[in-house]
Amino acid sequence: MTMNRLLLIERRPAAISTLYLGTIFILVTGWLPATLGAGIGTASFDALFLTGSLLMLWRYGAKRDSLLTQQIFWAGYLATGFLLAVWVRSVNLLDFAQAYKFVWYLALLAPFAWAEGAMKPIDFRRLLNISLVMFFLVYAIKRLLGFDRPTLIGENNFELVFLALVYYSAFVAGTRISIAQTLTLLVIVVLSGSRSAAIAVALAVALTYDFRTRSATKLIGGLIAGAVGIVLALIVFESRSHGGIESIDRFRFFLMFSESVADWGLFDYLLGADRLTPLPSHVCSSLSYYASLFSYDKNGTCYSVILHSFNLRIIYDHGIIIALLAGLYLLRLTRSATLIQRGCLIGIIFVNGLSVSALNSVYTALGIAFFCLAASANKAEHTHSLE
Numbered sequence: 001m002t003m004n005r006l007l008l009i010e011r012r013p014a015a016i017s018t019l020y021l022g023t024i025f026i027l028v029t030g031w032l033p034a035t036l037g038a039g040i041g042t043a044s045f046d047a048l049f050l051t052g053s054l055l056m057l058w059r060y061g062a063k064r065d066s067l068l069t070q071q072i073f074w075a076g077y078l079a080t081g082f083l084l085a086v087w088v089r090s091v092n093l094l095d096f097a098q099a100y101k102f103v104w105y106l107a108l109l110a111p112f113a114w115a116e117g118a119m120k121p122i123d124f125r126r127l128l129n130i131s132l133v134m135f136f137l138v139y140a141i142k143r144l145l146g147f148d149r150p151t152l153i154g155e156n157n158f159e160l161v162f163l164a165l166v167y168y169s170a171f172v173a174g175t176r177i178s179i180a181q182t183l184t185l186l187v188i189v190v191l192s193g194s195r196s197a198a199i200a201v202a203l204a205v206a207l208t209y210d211f212r213t214r215s216a217t218k219l220i221g222g223l224i225a226g227a228v229g230i231v232l233a234l235i236v237f238e239s240r241s242h243g244g245i246e247s248i249d250r251f252r253f254f255l256m257f258s259e260s261v262a263d264w265g266l267f268d269y270l271l272g273a274d275r276l277t278p279l280p281s282h283v284c285s286s287l288s289y290y291a292s293l294f295s296y297d298k299n300g301t302c303y304s305v306i307l308h309s310f311n312l313r314i315i316y317d318h319g320i321i322i323a324l325l326a327g328l329y330l331l332r333l334t335r336s337a338t339l340i341q342r343g344c345l346i347g348i349i350f351v352n353g354l355s356v357s358a359l360n361s362v363y364t365a366l367g368i369a370f371f372c373l374a375a376s377a378n379k380a381e382h383t384h385s386l387e
Contacts, residue, residue, distance in 0.1 A: 015055035041153030056111035160197035165367025196355035272319030337375035
């Protein structure tokens with residue numbers, strides 16, 4: 001297959017071409033500025049996500065459905081948070097933006113769900129193949145050069161959830177996932193040394209298996225792939241775990257979170273802290289080695305971002321109610337997918353949120369966007385086959 005056929009051939013709407021070719025361009029070239037110390041890859045994905053959302057809205061329009069109502073809610077929640085935090089409490093605008101980034105992403109995801117049948121299954125197969133090749137080559141080379149945690153564009157805890165979602169989206173779109181693709185993905189995870197990615201990828205691999213198959217070959221292949229995924233995940237955990245649970249930094253962050261909410265009541269857990277409340281000073285002091293994550297005001301205060309885990313951050317800053325509403329919004333957003341597929345998506349996001357930014361990361365947001373397009377692509381192909 002020529003590179004020309006791989007990337008071009010089919011004419012696509014401008015919105016799809018921008019998203020599809022833009023993602024491929026960043027994947028193929030993003031490693032170079034990252035290697036030179038210029039962290040523009042993540043910013044490029046942010047720009048692409050925003051541009052793609054606006055172009056999707058322009059090309060396919062907004063539907064007057066419950067998704068639009070929820071989108072308006074998130075926009076209103078963002079505006080209300082800005083008034084309370086920045087206008088009333090004089091919180092630094094950048095601290096506010098960091099805590100509310102996921103709300104921005106949620107509001108911008110709706111146009112991808114409205115663009116039904118915009119991408120084709122073959123687009124996802126090509127995107128997956130290019131992603132696997134780039135991640136494998138860069139990770140393998142950096143490992144050989146002595147990098148303990150190789151990266152393609154940004155921190156691998158972030159970018160590997162994007163790869164897991166692209167892999168699963170290709171399956172959701174109706175693409176037949178090969179053993180070679182699965183094994184390449186698993187090798188990439190081992191090369192990465194990321195524990196959170198190991199669990200997320202193992203979940204994605206496990207749920208690409210057709211549990212209804214009566215084919216002995218598929219049954220044995222699925223069991224082998226699942227076993228290999230579990231073994232490789234355990235290898236990553238073993239290589240990164242020394243000294244028991246107390247040595248795991250995320251466990252220490254959980255203890256810091258527990259101290260921060262020690263005097264909370266039921267309504268505090270439901271609604272979260274006042275918008276936007278710093279963590280207690282003694283917690284910030286105990287996490288001083290993460291000074292780069294302190295408030296942009298440079299006054300010694302720190303916010304929940306220092307806890308790393310998005311699951312802890314959303315409860316502290318926004319409360320359980322908003323966390324549940326975000327989950328329900330994602331289920332509505334991905335309504336074209338099956339319940340198991342949507343459950344896998346939520347599971348991958350939750351697992352990633354145990355360790356890092358999950359919904360607060362553009363890598364996750366862009367992965368969800370492709371998942372939405374994949375689900376509608378499969379639905380469109382199925383409808384066309386019945387006509």
